[in-house]
Amino acid sequence: MDLSTDTEVGGWEARAERYSGRVRTFITETAPGALAVVALSMGSLLLAFAGFLLASPLAAVPFGVFVLSTGYGWVRHQALVARAVTFAMTTVTLVTLGLIIVFIFVESVAAFRYESVTVFGVSVPGLGMFVQTRWDAVSDPVRYSLLPMVHGTAMVTAIATLVAAPLGVAAALFISEIAPPVVREVVKPGIEILAGIPSIVYGFIGFTIINPWAGEEFALNGGSTYLFVGIVVGLMALPTVVSVAEDALTSVPDSMKDGSLALGATEWQSMTSITLPAAFSGVSAAVLLGVGRAIGETMAATVMLAGVQKIPEPITNVFYGYETLTSLIAANYGNASGVQESALFAAGVVLFVTVLCLSVASQYIEARMRRRLGGERT
Amino acid sequence: MPSDAEHQSERVSRRKYLLTSAAAVGGVGLAGCSSSDTGNTNSGGGNGDADSSDGSGSGSSGPSTVTAEGSSTVYPISNKGSSYWNSNSPASDGEYWGSNDESSVVGWDQIETDMNIADYFASLYGFEATGERSNPPFATRVALSHSGTGCKAVRDGLVDIGNSSGPITAELDISEDERDENYVDHVVGRDGQPVFVSQAIYDAGVEQLTGEQIRGIYQGDISNWSEVGGPDQEIYVVGRAEGSGTDTSFRLNMLGDADAPMDVDTRFGQNQQVQQVLQDNDNAIGYMALAFSGSGIQAIAIDFEGTVFRPDPDAENTIFDSEYPLNRDLHMYTRINEETPDGTDMREAAFLNMFLTEFGQKTFVEDVNYITLPTSDVEAEREKLPEQV
Numbered sequence: 001m002d003l004s005t006d007t008e009v010g011g012w013e014a015r016a017e018r019y020s021g022r023v024r025t026f027i028t029e030t031a032p033g034a035l036a037v038v039a040l041s042m043g044s045l046l047l048a049f050a051g052f053l054l055a056s057p058l059a060a061v062p063f064g065v066f067v068l069s070t071g072y073g074w075v076r077h078q079a080l081v082a083r084a085v086t087f088a089m090t091t092v093t094l095v096t097l098g099l100i101i102v103f104i105f106v107e108s109v110a111a112f113r114y115e116s117v118t119v120f121g122v123s124v125p126g127l128g129m130f131v132q133t134r135w136d137a138v139s140d141p142v143r144y145s146l147l148p149m150v151h152g153t154a155m156v157t158a159i160a161t162l163v164a165a166p167l168g169v170a171a172a173l174f175i176s177e178i179a180p181p182v183v184r185e186v187v188k189p190g191i192e193i194l195a196g197i198p199s200i201v202y203g204f205i206g207f208t209i210i211n212p213w214a215g216e217e218f219a220l221n222g223g224s225t226y227l228f229v230g231i232v233v234g235l236m237a238l239p240t241v242v243s244v245a246e247d248a249l250t251s252v253p254d255s256m257k258d259g260s261l262a263l264g265a266t267e268w269q270s271m272t273s274i275t276l277p278a279a280f281s282g283v284s285a286a287v288l289l290g291v292g293r294a295i296g297e298t299m300a301a302t303v304m305l306a307g308v309q310k311i312p313e314p315i316t317n318v319f320y321g322y323e324t325l326t327s328l329i330a331a332n333y334g335n336a337s338g339v340q341e342s343a344l345f346a347a348g349v350v351l352f353v354t355v356l357c358l359s360v361a362s363q364y365i366e367a368r369m370r371r372r373l374g375g376e377r378t
Numbered sequence: 379m380p381s382d383a384e385h386q387s388e389r390v391s392r393r394k395y396l397l398t399s400a401a402a403v404g405g406v407g408l409a410g411c412s413s414s415d416t417g418n419t420n421s422g423g424g425n426g427d428a429d430s431s432d433g434s435g436s437g438s439s440g441p442s443t444v445t446a447e448g449s450s451t452v453y454p455i456s457n458k459g460s461s462y463w464n465s466n467s468p469a470s471d472g473e474y475w476g477s478n479d480e481s482s483v484v485g486w487d488q489i490e491t492d493m494n495i496a497d498y499f500a501s502l503y504g505f506e507a508t509g510e511r512s513n514p515p516f517a518t519r520v521a522l523s524h525s526g527t528g529c530k531a532v533r534d535g536l537v538d539i540g541n542s543s544g545p546i547t548a549e550l551d552i553s554e555d556e557r558d559e560n561y562v563d564h565v566v567g568r569d570g571q572p573v574f575v576s577q578a579i580y581d582a583g584v585e586q587l588t589g590e591q592i593r594g595i596y597q598g599d600i601s602n603w604s605e606v607g608g609p610d611q612e613i614y615v616v617g618r619a620e621g622s623g624t625d626t627s628f629r630l631n632m633l634g635d636a637d638a639p640m641d642v643d644t645r646f647g648q649n650q651q652v653q654q655v656l657q658d659n660d661n662a663i664g665y666m667a668l669a670f671s672g673s674g675i676q677a678i679a680i681d682f683e684g685t686v687f688r689p690d691p692d693a694e695n696t697i698f699d700s701e702y703p704l705n706r707d708l709h710m711y712t713r714i715n716e717e718t719p720d721g722t723d724m725r726e727a728a729f730l731n732m733f734l735t736e737f738g739q740k741t742f743v744e745d746v747n748y749i750t751l752p753t754s755d756v757e758a759e760r761e762k763l764p765e766q767v
Contacts, residue, residue: 136620136639137620137621138620138621138625138626138629138636138637138640139629139637139638139639139640140637140639207654208654208658211658212658212659215658215659221612221613221614221643221661222614222643222644222655222659222662223658223659224644303651306643306644306645307619307644307645307646308617308642308643308644308645331619331645331647332619332620332621334619334622334647335619335620335621335622335625335647336621337621340620340621
């Protein structure tokens with residue numbers, strides 16, 4: 001992309017001029033038949049999308065046209081059609097994301113309105129969810145504070161990270177640097193199978209074995225604890241961390257390690273002072289992916305937690321387990337209606353924003369580490 | 379829905395049958411049974427809409443289809459009964475009706491007949507048996523909507539039976555006098571939530587609580603079993619998903635107000651989870667459908683303002699009674715009008731009577747997780763039906 005040169009050379013008019021020029025060249029250089037097919041196929045796809053948005057049964061017609069014209073074009077003008085189709089598929093992904101975001105925000109509006117709080121004469125919608133701690137959808141006063149759930153999510157995520165990060169990074173280091181090839185060949189697929197165990201299985205084990213056990217051993221009322229939910233979720237996030245961190249460590253060029261060894265450093269010294277720092281961006285991305293998994297984990301949290309919306313006292317007490325944002329949604333969506341349902345969407349919005357921040361943070365860390373440690377620039 | 383398709387095909391086959399032997403069946407079927415005759419004409423008007431889709435099947439030649447509509451809570455009972463009825467299984471079936479070498483249905487010793495299921499119950503009210511599987515003397519059909527819709531439908535004569543989980547007085551906003559004048563209330567089963575405690579608590583002597591104590595436990599005023607005569611142990615209070623029907627009715631019936639505050643330790647969406655937690659912990663209290671009782675948990679007796687409701691079907695006041703505050707009757711209403719001053723014509727009576735047998739209570743009520751009626755109530759309900767012939 002030569003966007004940077006564009007901005008240097010002229011304003012938007014010049015850019016538009018150049019762009020339309022490029023479009024014209026493209027049109028004159030392409031066979032009119034191929035152009036017609038691509039235009040038909042993309043146009044009908046757009047129409048089908050419009051029909052889908054309007055929930056029209058006629059949307060099937062343009063979609064059929066799209067399939068037929070693309071099929072024809074694939075046979076006759078494959079290269080051009082492939083370009084158009086791959087572009088369209090990328091757009092579909094983004095549009096899906098966009099529609100989901102719009103939907104959860106629109107659905108949560110009622111709850112944000114309900115929880116408006118006036119600050120200095122200005123009504124701030126949604127502030128009521130974060131300045132008091134009462135969630136009660138039934139009895140007076142009906143309030144929808146998300147703070148208990150934000151607290152629960154933070155507790156579970158923190159504990160899960162404390163479990164998954166050290167274990168995961170250590171395991172990744174062992175697999176990539178220390179283990180003999182035979183062990184690596186066996187362990188790596190094993191860890192990936194661990195990632196394939198459905199979360200309800202963990203949750204079920206937690207509900208039937210860990211909760212009763214914890215209730216008895218720690219003399220707890222019931223046995224739902226953030227501690228054990230966090231540990232279970234941490235174990236669930238473990239394979240993600242190991243797998244991604246291992247890839248990052250393996251991708252550190254051998255030449256760097258060899259250089260360190262040649263200078264007389266021990267293997268362990270090379271690992272801690274060369275391999276780990278060089279792979280830091282990848283390893284931190286692995287941990288953040290694990291954290292993301294922990295925040296979004298629903299099933300295990302829902303079945304193991306108590307499902308009441310409270311904040312324990314003191315708030316660092318991990319031997320209570322009340323509710324997380326995800327378990328709130330999972331446990332209540334069936335019975336919720338009206339503002340309560342909207343408040344569940346608000347919980348979804350909070351989750352979405354959190355995960356977005358996490359993703360931006362991981363991108364930032366990665367970019368920063370790349371700047372500091374060098375490596376090939378793009 | 380499969381049951382719809384089933385009904386459809388049964389109607390078709392019935393029509394065919396009627397076409398071939400219309401005069402004979404119709405004539406014999408109604409011979410010497412004047413009240414079924416009136417029943418027939420009565421529902422002719424009432425069934426106008428429903429029957430137009432049947433074509434000529436229910437003309438003057440045979441009793442018309444019994445139609446029911448209403449509550450999704452009553453639907454499982456009503457629909458299962460209807461399916462059994464329409465199948466008209468022979469007595470040799472063993473699984474659905476009658477008995478054979480391998481098995482026999484519950485309550486068979488009180489029935490002992492060679493006839494098919496619908497033939498048997500219909501014959502008690504003077505209808506002629508067909509003797510054919512899938513071809514009952516008259517068909518039944520149950521539609522699914524809401525309690526209020528079912529009550530309106532029976533009021534306006536659109537259906538024969540209105541299924542409702544709430545009393546019709548509340549659903550249609552009518553007085554009890556109006557109800558008694560216009561409708562007959564057939565209670566076929568109960569929906570309820572007995573209160574259970576962990577076995578250890580029961581064994582330690584908490585076999586009975588007062589309504590006041592339960593209120594205290596669920597509102598956070600009582601937090602130790604020793605306060606209600608149990609061991610010195612914290613109470614693990616199990617509630618149901620906030621805003622669910624069960625939660626709302628518990629608040630309404632036990633705490634006195636549909637939005638009464640509650641203070642519980644945990645909430646679950648499903649009966650199974652409540653059962654599991656009550657078994658896993660030795661200090662828990664919860665409420666759930668009776669069908670989920672099992673080892674490790676015990677239903678307790680409750681003392682409501684001096685009346686003790688016991689979890690024993692033979693006690694004077696039982697947790698299966700309609701007076702027990704956590705129960706509600708499941709109703710099937712029929713309409714009183716000029717043709718049927720009794721409110722229930724012979725077709726309706728034949729169908730409803732099926733639910734008021736030991737076989738019907740077990741198969742259609744208990745097996746779909748509802749509470750069966752105590753013996754005295756079953757007898758009272760049968761009194762409301764016309765005389766058998």
